[in-house]
Every structure is written in C-alpha cells, then in structure tokens.
Amino acid sequence: MKKLLSEQDLQKELAALPDEMTPQRDLWAGIERAIAVREQDKLSTESPVKKVYIPTAWAASLVVAVFVTWVSFSPLTSDQPVNIVQQNDSPLGLVVAMQESFKQTKQTMLVSFGQPKISALPKEIQEELSKLSSAQTTIEKALIEDPSNNDLLNLLRWTQEQELDLLSQLYSPKWQSI
Template identity: 45%
Template sequence: MKNEITDVSLQQQVDELSKEMSPERDLWPGIEKAMAKQSRSNVKRPFYPVAWAATVVVAVLVSWLSFSPQPGTSTSNVDIAQVMQQDFNEQKQLMLVNLGQPDLKQLSPDMQKQFDELKKAQQAISKALENDPTSVELLNLLRWTQKQELDLLKQIYSPKWQTI
C-alpha cells in the first residue's frame, strides 16, 4: 500500500508547510465593524438598569405616600366604638327588616332576660369606653356582645324559617 504514512514521513510533510497563513480576503473591515457595534451597544445598555431602578423608586414612593396616614385624619378609639355601634345598628335593622319586628313579650322569660343582659352590658361597655377609649379589650367585648345579640335574634327566628 502506497498510502501508508509513517511518523517520519508525516513529520517531513509538516516541516515542509509554510509557517504563516494569509487569509483569502482582508479581515480588518469586519473586525472594525464588530468593535464599533460593541462600543455602540455598550453605550445603550447602562440606560436600561437606570430606568428600571428609577421605576422601582417611583413605585415605592407612590405606594408609601398613598398608604401613609395623613396628618389630622387619625381615628381615635372613641370613633371606632361609634363606628362599631353604627355598624351593629345597621346589621340589626337589616336583620329585623328581613325577618320582621320581634314581639319581645311573646318570648320566653329566659330569652327576655338574655336580651336585657346584653343591652345592659353594651351600655356599660360604652360608658367604660368613654372613660378609657384606648382599651382594646373593651372594644373586643363590645363587638362580642353585639355579635351575641345578633345571634340571639337569629335564634329567635330560626324556628319560623324551618316551618316555611
């Protein structure tokens, strides 16, 4: 076989090759274009992170300003107690309109006693809140007594609902 190449012949062929290779065309215009594109794109890139950072800062400031309490608009606990009482009265009135006015005289003495105790408790808590408007415990107790009265009203009307 004539095509067999030995290490010695391969080394001779490598030694005969020229030490330098020249390209078929001039490569410098392509290199200059690539460098110019990189320098132009580097100029544009820093703008985007700055824009994102500015957007985040603006969003945080708008959120902070819109959710921060305005001076002079803070509500005191006395106002909270009044709002709770108004809300309770509205809920009770809505329930009574939907269900009808109860005839408390027809209720059992035990139910009448519970209604009276709840009303007295609400009055006592309201007076205590006038003296100590910052008491969270009193506000919670007022809410609980109001809920109990609404639940008692529901309980009174539950037998009528079942018979319909």
C-alpha cells in the same frame, strides 16, 4: 336424546357447512342510518353555543340575585350621621362606628325577619337580651373613659355578636318550626 358425535363425524358436519352465510335482507341501509343518527346526535350535543350558553345564563342569574340582595339589605348612606365619619380617626369614633354598625345590622336582621316583636318572646329570652344590652351599655361607658382599650373593644364586639346570634337563632325558620 342427543346423539354424541365422534370427532370424525363432527369434522364431516363442519365440512358440509357453507363457507359463507348471506343475510335474508340487505343490512347496509340500517347500518348507514344508525351511523348517520349517531353523528347527528354527537353534533347536536357538542354544540359550542350550548356549552357556553347554559353556564353563562346560570352565572348571570346568580350575579343578578346577589346584586338585588346586596342592594336590598345595604344600609342607606344618607341615614348615617356625618359626624361618625369625622370621628373615626379617634378611638372614641371607633366605638361610635361599632355602635352604629351594630344598630344597622340588628335593624336589617329584624326587617328580614318581618319586624318581630321582641316583647312577645319568652321571659328567659327577654332577660338574656336585656343582660346583653346592659352589658353593652356598661362596656360603652367604660370605653368613654378608656377608648383605646382593645379588650373592652373586643368585649363590646363579642356582646353585639352574641345578641345578633341569639336573634338569628330565635327567628330562623328552624326555630320557628319547633
């Protein structure tokens, strides 16, 4: 059992304690070593070369990746007919340019999917693609008669986008895993 001390006994015990305690061994060597290691770690992690090098390397690799992708998928200018460039001043030239741009985009998309066979798709999808294609043909014929009709131009662009969206949904990795 613990003995309860009175206030006076407690004061006597406190007075009997030494004023200063000394450690059993010298602690300064360990303290100096810890300070030196901490300063060394601080200097090595805050190196300006390291702070600049890593983000620069990431940025450079990103630029290279974007450039390689752009070069890989950019259409070749030698394949484009010269008369399209000359016809772009007229409204009919815009229709021809839209058609060529759509064909190139579609071809690039199909190449990136590994040249899939559209004939291997389900009948419903083939019918949908056929409807979009015939709608584009009909709109293009109407645009020959009225090449400056903005509504027809927007409708042609919309049908082309729908076809490209349908193809990208069909051949995306998400759809193929289902």
